[in-house]
Amino acid sequence: MARRILPGFPLALGITLVYVSIIVVLPLGALVFKAASLGFEDYWRIVSSPRAVASYRVTALSALGATVFNLVFGMALAWVLVRYRFPGRRFIDALVDLPFALPTAVAGIALTTLFAENGWFGSVLAHAGIKVAYTPLGIMVAMAFTSLPFIVRTVQPVLEDLDPALEEAAQTLGGSDRSIFLRVILPLLTPALLAGLSLSFARSLGEFGAIIFIAGNQPMSTEITALLAFIRLEEYDYQAAAAIASVLLITAFLMLAVTNILQARALRYTARG
Amino acid sequence: MSAPVKGRPPRVGDAPAFRRALIGVVLTLVAIVIIAPLVIIGYQAFSQGLKVYAEAIAHPDTLHAIGLTVITALIAVPINTAFGVAAAWAITKFDFWGRRFLLVVIEIPFSISPIVAGVAYLFVYGLQGLFGPALESADIKILFALPGIVLASMFVTAPFVARELIPLMQAQGRDLEEAATSLGASGWRTFFFVTLPNIRWALLYGVVLCNARVMGEFGAVSVVSGNIRGQTNTLPLHIELLYHDYQTSGAFAAASILALLAVVTLVAKVLLERHGAGRARRRPALAAPVAAAKTASAEVSS
Known part of the structure; x- marks a missing residue:
């Protein structure tokens, strides 16, 4: 096989490598270097401090809650957009991407205003005794908003390509809608759902802008890990900032690996169908 | 209904x-x-009326923040676009060792918290960082100034153009370019007259999304900018400052500009999707770098 018939390889690869090195690899390398220079004992002391552990807890639990909400809502939204025709469908379809297009700080102040105790939704919920803003529930709302498009956008194409013959076969065999959904459709959607779930969860773990406005940011209860890293910086405690940021970095890499495996599986699944 | x-x-x-x-x-x-x-x-x-809204927008600090945000985008987006095109050309038109790994590295910023990105840049250019002391003695300011804001913006948006182009150019293959070159066209001519017409909508799509993210980036920029009012405050940072100052209508006036940008971005997205942009990524590859690389290797081996 003749290689490199086309020109421009050294230039294109050169630009790519220089850019990736300066913009991506160098800063992440510097962060890892800084965290590694701490020594194991100091590092462990910082990342296992009660305040840090509390921040992991609230971040992970809120991300889990937001992801479960998105799983149900995102799937229902994808289903409605693909399977039904109703006025405004295209408009809603386009709006699904709003959380990606809207800057996180803007989303943050908008959600806080809506869910504050005197806000449109907050006042209604306050009557029911539910407080959203400045509680972990608020963190969950912000995370759910910013990561909503992931599940919709991974499930939607699979749902569009679903072979109607499978459902028809199940219908002729006398399956009820419920059992066909659970035993035929859901298994076919599962790889895409898992891929969307991991993307959504990963995004929620790293989200910052939308959350800090609505969270209340109380240490030990409503302080997310990203904010703790930020606070340590503002206190000029650079070692602690590096250590906590490295925990987020490691988590991101783990989630990236999980997402890639799940997406590759989702792709194999759809390619076969 | x-x-x-x-x-x-x-x-x-x-x-x-x-x-x-x-x-x-x-x-x-x-x-x-x-x-x-x-x-x-x-x-x-608009709750305080049109006049208050206009005054909030026309406030010097808000105007400065808008200006800084536009300048940041004017620098970061073109550089990022050039990188995206170069990366897509290298990765889809050639086979080389480490290609799959390069794809993963390009996608990394997409999965990293913007705060981590900001902190990481501090350890390169900050006083405690690798180059900080050297930069200080040379009197070059990167952090808490425009260069830092641009660099952090470029980090968070690094994959945006590349990941629109790579799946598309992968699917289009190399035949057209090879035909053009064998007929004697130069590399640039091949790119501008053969490749570019085929990828223009996807390219524009990536640029639009990249621009929206650069103009709206908050976390990474808030670490590296230093939040100096009227100096290094981009529009999202200015919104935070006004909001925490209890200048709610001012904060929302500034936010309305970015919300408008988001709506315009969504409209542009829908229009570009009519030309097929965004589909190559959404459909077969599901935005997965590993998956994209696999399709690529399957194509090569077949």
């Missing part, structure tokens, strides 16, 4: 009662989760 897709037998979930109920619930949630935040921005921005 609703109907199943015409011309096909009823499928699972097509029972009218179920359909109406599900559409009702979903639309209500869409109104609460997606539409209400957009509405409240406009409502709050």
